[in-house]
Amino acid sequence: MKLTVVGGGSTYTPELVDGFARLRDTLPITELVLVDPAADRLELVGGLARRIFARQGHPGTVTVTGDLAAGAAGADAVLLQLRVGGQAARQRDETWPLECGCVGQETTGAGGLAKALRTVPVVLDIAERVRRAAPDAWIIDFTNPVGIVTRALLGAGHRAVGLCNVAIGFQRKFAALLGTDPAEVHLDHVGLNHLTWERAVRLGGPDGPDVLPRLLAEHGGAIAADLRLPRPLLDRLGVVPSYYLRYFYAHDEVVAEQRTGPSRAEEVARMERELLAMYGDPALDEKPELLARRGGAFYSEAAVGLAAALLGGGGPRVQVVNTYNRGTLPFLPDDAVIETQAAVDGSGAVPLAVPALEPLYxxxxxxxxxxxxxxxxxxxxxxxxxxxxxxxxxxxxxxxxxxxxxxxxxxxxxxxxxxxx
Incomplete structure (x- = not known):
């Protein structure tokens, strides 16, 4: 099985590689190709990727290239994780909207639109070249804004599914709070990418008992603190919103913070410099702890599960993904892209039925x-x-x-x- 990562020079990539190495029985990759035009970063990340595979006894090969056609040729799946314009563009996205008193953020609001305008044409060009090099490959999109990018890919006829790590992050957190295996936690996760709510947390499967009221009663303070939202708000809503909802529910508070503190882009740029220096250490053969603060936690496990289901490994899988609405939310067009639980197999992703979404959401x-x-x-x-x-x-x-x-x-x-x- 050949898997190609476009944007393979990203500092995220060792998180992905670590998951590929640990979960090789779920996704038996024989060849991993990292594609990126930034040759200097690619060599650092590629070297660490090989050492991670070696440390964990993974038999697959890791190759790096700046040639997309060669890297994608014959691939079974292609993961997209791009940042057009780099951290410099992100820094601008997070600052110029503040001139109008609007949130500066890289995936929503005015900054999110800027990112979409830069990104969609590049992704569509890449996808067309992937289609020529690997006509049957699945495209897994982790490139933000995931909802808009996935809608562009699907609209152009590509075999694509969008992926975000928000849902799996909640699943892991709730499992830890409940003292249970994450596989036992099923989320009623619904909305759009970076605009979702957990309306129920069920144990044992989609028909299991809802323990969200218990979670809020026993751990509401900790959950609210993580979201940086008031505990009484969660109690009144009776749901757990994505942390991106803070940009909507506490807009002016966020703007005030952004005007006085360092931007997230500045923090990430600093972490990236540190991470790349670490990746260059030939003694490093595992993902460093600093990477957890970079973002993308559990991305690798979500990506492995999705790729395995799309490529026929282990049968159908229920997973939160971004895909066509297809009547799931009846007030939206069928070709809107929503983020929700879906049944995923070799034919793609089909959203599961969800209870009617309350007017507030x-x-x-x-x-x-x-x-x-x-x-x-x-x-x-x-x-x-x-x-x-x-x-x-x-x-x-x-x-x-x-x-x-x-x-x-x-x-x-x-x-x-x-x-x-």
């Missing part, structure tokens, strides 16, 4: 879905007016004066990445 999901449709249109066709319309539709922007100013700022900071600008 459905209203926000509908608005952000409308924004994502407009954002994708802007990414595919360009044009200042399309950018403006997407910003006007976003709940974190919404006012025409802000949308006008943010459109100008977005274009000024991203012109080098936008062929039409």
């Amino acid at each position: 459905a209203g926000l999901v509908a608005r952000v879905t409308a924004y994502e449709e407009l954002a994708l249109d802007a990414a595919l066709r360009g044009g200042r007016d399309r950018v403006f319309r997407a910003l006007l539709a976003h709940p974190l922007v919404g006012q025409y004066a802000y949308a006008e100013t943010l459109t100008d700022l977005l274009l000024a900071h991203n012109r080098e990445h936008l062929a039409w600008a």
Whole structure:
């Protein structure tokens, strides 16, 4: 089995490689190819990947290349983990929206739109080249904004499923709080990528008893602290929102923090420098502890499970993924991309039925879905007016004066990445 990682020079990659090595019985990779145009980073990451495989006795080979066609040729699955513009673009995404008093964040709001505009054309170009090199390969997208990027891939006819680590992170946390095996924890996880809620936590499977009330009663303070939201809010909602909901539920508080403290991009850039220095140490043969603070925890386990199900290993699997709505949320178009539990096998991902989404959540999901449709249109066709319309539709922007100013700022900071600008 050949698996290719595009963006293989990412500091995330050793997390992925560690999972491939530990879970080789689930996903028996014989060849892992890391593809990245940044040759210096790729050599560092590739060297560590080989040492991780060797330490854990994995028989597969690890190769690195800057040639996408060669790297993808004959692949069974291709994972995409790109950051177009690098950390410098992320830093800008997190700062210029603050000029209008709007949240600066790399996957939502104005910054998220900028990332989508930069990313979608690049991903679609990569996917077309992958299709020529490996026509039957599955594309697993971890590239943000995952919902918009996955919708672009599916709309272009690619065999693609989107993946995020938020759900598996909650699953692992809740399992630890409950003192049980993560495999016993089933989440009623529903919404859009980076806009989801855990409405139930069931033990033993999707029909098991709901222990979310117990979790909130016994551990609500710790859960709220992790989300940086007030405990009374969780008690009133009776659900656990994704930590990305803080940008909506505590918008002004977040903006005030962002205006005074270092950006997440600055913190990540510093960690990346430290990680790359570590990766260059020939004695290092495991993922360093610092990587857990970089983000992407449990990404490898989610990716292994998804790839194994798509490639026919171990039969069908129920997993939280990003895929077409297909009537699951009846107030959304069928071709909207939602994030929810799905049955995954060699034919793809089919969302499981979910209880009706309450108006408090459905209203926000509908608005952000409308924004994502407009954002994708802007990414595919360009044009200042399309950018403006997407910003006007976003709940974190919404006012025409802000949308006008943010459109100008977005274009000024991203012109080098936008062929039409």
